[in-house]
Amino acid sequence: MPKLATFAALAALMVGASAQAATISISCGSVGAELEFCRTGAEAWAKQTGNEVEIVSTPNSATERLALYQQLLAAGSGDVDVFQIDVVWPGLLGSHFLDLSGEFSQEEVSAHFPAIIENNTVEGALVAMPWFTDAGLLYYRKDLLEKYGLQPPETWEELSAAAKQVQDGERAAGNDRMWGYVYQAKAYEGLTCNALEWIDSFGGGQIVDAEGKITVANPQAAAALTWAASTVGQISPEGVLNYQEEEARGVFQAGNAVFMRNWPYAWGLGQAEDSPVQDKIGVAALPKGGENGKTTGTLGGWQLAVSKYSDSPAEAIDLVRFLSSPTEQKRRAIEGAYNPTIPALYQDTDVLEAAPFMGDLYETFTNAVARPARVTGARYNQVSAEFYNAAHQVLSGRAEAAAALDALADRLDRLSRGGRW
Structure with a gap:
């Protein structure tokens, strides 16, 4: 018992x-x-x-x-x-x-x-x-830069020149799928991250500053988006306008891009045993917007x-x-x-x-640029949507940068009720 x-x-x-x-x-x-x-x-x-x-x-x-x-x-x-x-x-x-x-x-x-x-x-x-x-980080093909006697670019203009040189050289050598630069340009949150990096690196601010002031309509921000638009169809495929992270990584990891903007996760996949670019990848900070710009990555x-x-x-x-x-x-x-x-x-x-x-x-x-989520609070999602849609208009050639940013600032002002978030 x-x-x-x-x-x-x-x-x-x-x-x-x-x-x-x-x-x-x-x-x-x-x-x-x-x-x-x-x-x-x-x-x-x-x-x-x-x-x-x-x-x-x-x-x-x-x-x-x-x-x-x-x-x-x-x-x-x-x-x-x-x-x-x-x-x-x-x-x-x-x-x-x-x-x-x-x-x-x-x-x-x-x-x-x-x-x-x-x-x-x-x-x-x-x-x-x-x-x-x-x-945000810059990935690059270190083997191709070495082949063409190039160093990782320090400015976006240097990136454009290096991307074009290697792209044209590799196409002439037989890889007609080679592109110079791939990134995330679909109209979604990823474009907010990319466009904020361009604008901040050119000294154009953070869309909305820490006090809630709308600052996005300025010449530096316009110059940044104008540069970005110049990549589409030249060193970046037209299809980049629909790229998210994985589409960009797919092109780069297949060996068909010289440079790529992406997040750190792409390193581990690019270094995998079955990756065509294993041990051919370098990683650097994203370029500056001109000589007086700064390196920056979106947090x-x-x-x-x-x-x-x-x-x-x-x-x-x-x-x-x-x-x-x-x-x-x-x-x-x-x-x-x-x-x-x-x-x-x-x-x-x-x-x-x-x-x-x-x-x-x-x-x-540790010094990444933050999106203006804290200051805009519950309206951040709307702020981001307005921003990435304006950036997408510029990238796709449907609007000039300065005009698109002026219109964006007006929409954000109405959304913020005159700057009161």
Whole structure:
């Protein structure tokens, strides 16, 4: 009898433990290998904790992903427990997320870049934990630059000249698919990032300044977009007007582009065993806008937030703790070139061996230019849409830069109600 009683008690404990296991759904991006890295990280947590995970794949386009999130959250849906959110979304979506400031220790929080923690704090609530950070980078074919006796360009004008020289030379040598420069010019959030880099590098500001003043209509910004428009059909294919990150990477990684603007994730894929450009890639800061310009990259990156509508908030928070931890961020940095949000990992020898550019371009990541999300608040999505649509008009030849920016400034002024965001 005692043995039977003991067995019954153990069985009851096992049933109880099983009943307490939670299934946590997490939204994951699908750019490059992002979905797979999210899956392997979440599954490692599930194995460690005895819980289960469901991976929710989302659109490549950040614009489409945001629309999906807004629909789910506005309905109070509990279908997604953990949301992967863009660095510019805390102010837009934060009211739907749990405050994590009381769930993570001060040591855990302070391990991350302070600027990102500040970015993720809305009205005193820490609505998301940093997962990985980004800044726009210039990728180049170091073998081709060496072949033509060129150095990585320091200005956009130098990029145009080098791209044209190598493009023409390689086409004459038999590769009629070669292009000089590929980037993200589809009318979506990625174009906001590219166009902000051009404008800031020319000294044209940040669309809306820190005080909320609309500054985008200026000669430097017009010069930046005029230069960008000059690439289309010359050193960049007409199709670039519909390129997102993966379309640009596809052309570059196939060996058919000299230069590419993209995020750090492209390094790991370009260096893969089956990549035609493995060991032929160099990475540099994006060029300056002329001799008096500056190098700049738009701040990107993704955070993890827990829905207020989750049925299992404790387990969802624990998953966020696991995925944002130094151990998991180090794994992602080494295997996938995802930039950590933890400064200490930029001195880790294993990380720097796998992705040397993280050390070489550390200042690019720490000094990246931010999109005006904090100052424009809930209207940022509209601001960005107005901006990338205006930029797309210029790139596609439907408008002159100065006129497009003047019209954009008028629309933003109406949107801001006279500068009051």
